[in-house]
Amino acid sequence: MLQVKNLTFGYKKTKVLKSIDFTVETGENLAVIGESGSGKSTLLKLIYGEHDLKQGQIFWKDEEILGPEYNLVVGYDFMKYVSQEFDLMPVTTVAENISKFLSRFYPEESQRRTKELIEVVELEEFANTKVKFLSGGQKQRVAIARALAKQPEILLLDEPFSHIDNFQKQGLRRNVFNYLKNNKITCIVATHDRNDVLGFADQIMVLNDTKIIAKDQPQNLYKNPQLPLIASFFGEFNVIEPYGIVYAHQLQIVEKSNLKAIVNRAYFNGNVWLIEAFYNSEKIFIQHHTELDKDSEIYFSVVS
Numbered sequence: 001m002l003q004v005k006n007l008t009f010g011y012k013k014t015k016v017l018k019s020i021d022f023t024v025e026t027g028e029n030l031a032v033i034g035e036s037g038s039g040k041s042t043l044l045k046l047i048y049g050e051h052d053l054k055q056g057q058i059f060w061k062d063e064e065i066l067g068p069e070y071n072l073v074v075g076y077d078f079m080k081y082v083s084q085e086f087d088l089m090p091v092t093t094v095a096e097n098i099s100k101f102l103s104r105f106y107p108e109e110s111q112r113r114t115k116e117l118i119e120v121v122e123l124e125e126f127a128n129t130k131v132k133f134l135s136g137g138q139k140q141r142v143a144i145a146r147a148l149a150k151q152p153e154i155l156l157l158d159e160p161f162s163h164i165d166n167f168q169k170q171g172l173r174r175n176v177f178n179y180l181k182n183n184k185i186t187c188i189v190a191t192h193d194r195n196d197v198l199g200f201a202d203q204i205m206v207l208n209d210t211k212i213i214a215k216d217q218p219q220n221l222y223k224n225p226q227l228p229l230i231a232s233f234f235g236e237f238n239v240i241e242p243y244g245i246v247y248a249h250q251l252q253i254v255e256k257s258n259l260k261a262i263v264n265r266a267y268f269n270g271n272v273w274l275i276e277a278f279y280n281s282e283k284i285f286i287q288h289h290t291e292l293d294k295d296s297e298i299y300f301s302v303v304s
Helices: 040-048 094-099 107-118 136-148 166-182 218-223 228-234
Strands: 002-011 014-024 029-033 055-060 080-083 155-156 187-190 202-207 211-216 237-240 242-245 251-254 261-267 273-281 284-286 299-303
Touching: 002 040, 014 040, 014 202, 014 211, 029 040, 029 166, 040 080, 040 155, 040 187, 080 136, 094 136, 094 202, 107 136, 107 166, 136 155, 136 166, 166 202, 187 228, 202 218, 202 228, 218 228, 228 237, 228 242, 237 284, 251 284, 261 284, 273 299
Parallel strands: 029 187, 029 202, 080 155, 155 187
Antiparallel strands: 002 014, 002 055, 202 211, 237 242, 251 299, 261 273, 261 299, 273 284
16 A cells, blocks of 8 residues: 655745645555646655655555655665656667566566567567667657566556557557556556546546645546536536536537527537537537537536
């Protein structure tokens, strides 16, 4: 279990995190979300031991995580951290970057593990390619595979799929997060992408204004977001009294109701159109199956 106890941290006089307190169970996937500058990356660096703590404590099981004042080399053998700077060996191949972290005393096992991890990150055709010739997204995948090579107990991921092409992301997410679950590796992922979370995270923790403002299962936060900031992570939303926060798909265009709006624009969004309209002079968004003309009058209802 990871325990973060009453953590407060800042750079110089500016506090980035205040009174942060939470636990993560062994084998659990915790997603940390929040706006840019909310402290997501800083929190991961603190858990890794990259900075010294003046207030608060961090424990993995019974071992306290300490910073550079106590450790000549930052980090711990049981923990791996994949940041947005990959720190790879550019003049060696993908396979060599991964196998470097495996035992040379068992070459057959090392070869098997290297092949397995290359498959997890879907780089089979680049196994013998030097890293310097890879794209940013491919390098990001090598960094993830290399972090997994020594089978860490806890893995910290900072925007782990940010450089990867959209058409490759979903399959790669499934591969990586399924591998972590199957091997009972605890994971903390800092992300701004809801697709890194939905379907994979056991818990979501929301950071805002230096503090934790929510921590719950993804489905609970999605269904009951409480705050516009939380709802914005999941998609287009509206604040309509007396209903509160409602997503665009929860508004349904009907023949007649006491809720009337004027269409401003329609955006094609794949299997639906996103209708932008004005209701009581406020902009709202409604999902609809067809395009609607600008300035047309519509009625809508709120569905659960």
